[in-house]
Amino acid sequence: MSLELAMRLTELFLAIAFIQQSLEHVFAAEKKLFWIRIFLSVLLLCNFSTTWICVLLFINGIMILNHFQGPYNGGADKITMLTLACLTLAHLAPSLLLQEYAFGYLAMQLIASYFVAGVAKALNPDWWKGKALQDLFAFSIFPAAEKFRDFSTQLLLLRFASVGIIVFELMFPLILISKTFLICGLVLAFVFHLLNVYFFGFNRFVWAWLAAYPSLFWFCEFVHKVVVRA
Amino acid sequence: MLQVFKLLAPIFIPAWQFFREIAPSPRIEYALDSEQFKTWHEFNLRPQEINFWGFVRRIFYNREWNEMLFIMNCAEKLITSPNQYSSEEILKRLKTNLKLSDSEHLKFRLVFVSIENGAFRRVILHES
Numbered sequence: 192m193s194l195e196l197a198m199r200l201t202e203l204f205l206a207i208a209f210i211q212q213s214l215e216h217v218f219a220a221e222k223k224l225f226w227i228r229i230f231l232s233v234l235l236l237c238n239f240s241t242t243w244i245c246v247l248l249f250i251n252g253i254m255i256l257n258h259f260q261g262p263y264n265g266g267a268d269k270i271t272m273l274t275l276a277c278l279t280l281a282h283l284a285p286s287l288l289l290q291e292y293a294f295g296y297l298a299m300q301l302i303a304s305y306f307v308a309g310v311a312k313a314l315n316p317d318w319w320k321g322k323a324l325q326d327l328f329a330f331s332i333f334p335a336a337e338k339f340r341d342f343s344t345q346l347l348l349l350r351f352a353s354v355g356i357i358v359f360e361l362m363f364p365l366i367l368i369s370k371t372f373l374i375c376g377l378v379l380a381f382v383f384h385l386l387n388v389y390f391f392g393f394n395r396f397v398w399a400w401l402a403a404y405p406s407l408f409w410f411c412e413f414v415h416k417v418v419v420r421a
Numbered sequence: 422m423l424q425v426f427k428l429l430a431p432i433f434i435p436a437w438q439f440f441r442e443i444a445p446s447p448r449i450e451y452a453l454d455s456e457q458f459k460t461w462h463e464f465n466l467r468p469q470e471i472n473f474w475g476f477v478r479r480i481f482y483n484r485e486w487n488e489m490l491f492i493m494n495c496a497e498k499l500i501t502s503p504n505q506y507s508s509e510e511i512l513k514r515l516k517t518n519l520k521l522s523d524s525e526h527l528k529f530r531l532v533f534v535s536i537e538n539g540a541f542r543r544v545i546l547h548e549s
Contacts, residue, residue, distance in 0.1 A: 215484040220513075256428040260498075260506050263491050266439060272432045304437045311438040326443035330534045330541065332493045335479070335486065338470040389476050392486040 194294060197409035198281060201297075202241060204402035205274055206232040209248070211398045212264070212271070224255050245279040266304075267395035273300055274403045291413065298410030301403045302364050305380065309360025318357060321350030335392035359383065366407065373411050377404055445535035445544070447496040451515055454526040461530065464492075464515060488514060496531050500546050508549060 209232040213225040231248045235241065252272050255263070262268035277297035284290040312318040317326075328334055329343035342349065359379060366376035384400060387393040448465075452458040466489045471479070479486070492514050495507035511529060521527065530548040534541060 211481065214482065215487055253425060253428065256432075257424065259491070260504075261428065262431075264487055265490075265494070266435075266437075269432050269435050272429075273435065276433065300435065304435070307437040308439045311441040315442055317442070323440065323443050326536060327440065330536055331443055331446045332448075332490070334467070336468050336471045385480070388480050388483075389471070392479060392483055392490075394480050394483040395487065397480060 192405070192408040192412060194281075194287075194290060194409055194413075197405040198278060198294065199238075200405035201274060201278055201402060202235050202238075202245075204398075204405065205271065205278065206235040208271055208395075208398035208402045209235075212267075212395055221255075221258055224251065224258060227251055228255070242279075242282040245275065245282055249275055249279050264395050267393070267399040270301075270304065270396075270403060271399045273297065274399075274406075277406075294406055295410055295413065297403060298406040301400070301407060302366070304400075305360045305363035309357055309363070312353075312357050313361060318353050319350075321346050321353045324349040324353045324356075333391040335390060339390055356383075367411055367414055370411065373407060377407070445533040445542075447493050447500075448532045448534055448543075449492065449496055449511065449515070449529055450532055451519070451527050451529045453521075458528055464518070464529075466518070485518075488518075496547075499531065500533075512549065 209228055213228045213232070216222060216225040217229070219225075228248065228251050231244055231251060235244045235248065249272075252275060256268075256272070262272075274297055277293050280293035281290045284293055312323070315323060317323040325343050325346060328340055328349070334340055334342075363376060363380070366373040380400070381397075384393070384397045388397060448463055450461040450463050452461050466485050468475075492511055495510045498504065499507040499511070512527070515521075515527060515529060516525075519527070528549050531546050533544050533546050536542065
């Protein structure tokens with residue numbers, strides 16, 4: 192995938208992610224900031240003056256961060272802002288090399304978002320035993336329905352799921368091996384995010400991470416070209 | 422400028438350590454002046470269960486749940502780095518969600534729940 196196509200796909204998915212997030216705020220006290228974000232996102236979808244729309248969306252993003260004294264929705268807000276920042280820098284970059292640095296940073300952070308999470312879990316014995324997932328269901332605020340708390344009694348199932356999550360996250364960098372690995376990895380990641388919506392209600396993560404996936408298609412090809420050249 | 426830097430630093434250099442460990446988890450309880458602040462109710466928007474169409478809707482639109490996660494995030498911040506903003510946001514959003522009028526007053530408290538030796542442990546760490 193060319194850098195140009197990857198950037199355009201990122202713009203489209205990012206605009207959709209911003210609109211999805213903003214629709215949850217359009218009747219709240221903070222609605223003005225989000226109506227502006229929707230308006231700018233529609234312009235981004237229409238490919239209207241993309242560089243400046245990205246800059247304006249970034250300023251709008253800082254104002255939203257300031258309004259909530261940080262991210263409203265944790266990791267999802269972080270990756271959407273990071274995607275926007277890298278996209279904006281890639282548009283503003285005066286050379287192809289700097290464009291590649293900016294977009295490559297996004298791809299590497301995306302890989303790190305799975306891999307580092309896997310390392311953090313692997314270093315905690317409670318994750319290997321299934322106890323961390325058990326606690327998550329038993330008393331954390333995250334289970335999206337009361338009925339899901341019943342899973343906390345299924346220790347064997349939770350242990351199996353925990354090991355599966357750790358192995359998947361640790362192996363995520365293998366997507367760089369080939370396009371088949373990349374597609375398989377992203378399908379698994381997408382299913383993982385859907386399960387997170389079902390059990391924990393993390394819907395924004397689906398759209399936020401999806402918006403950054405095109406960078407991986409470009410980055411995978413870019414890495415292969417660099418390896419062949421070397 | 423320093424404030425902008427503080428907001429952007431964790432965006433450009435994120436930690437990505439999701440659920441590294443499961444810490445004691447906040448519950449928000451509120452009491453109303455119409456009940457002389459005598460009874461504490463748990464603020465809980467969690468449904469009993471979710472059906473397939475509920476799940477599909479939540480992929481696209483999950484306002485109430487995301488707001489609850491934000492309120493809980495404010496509750497955690499109130500304990501780790503006490504600040505006026507988090508307290509005001511919790512009060513404001515509780516009033517909106519409970520559909521209370523401006524003249525009605527409420528108090529809230531933060532109860533942190535964990536499991537110790539196989540039993541639930543509840544500790545009240547803040548009362549407004």
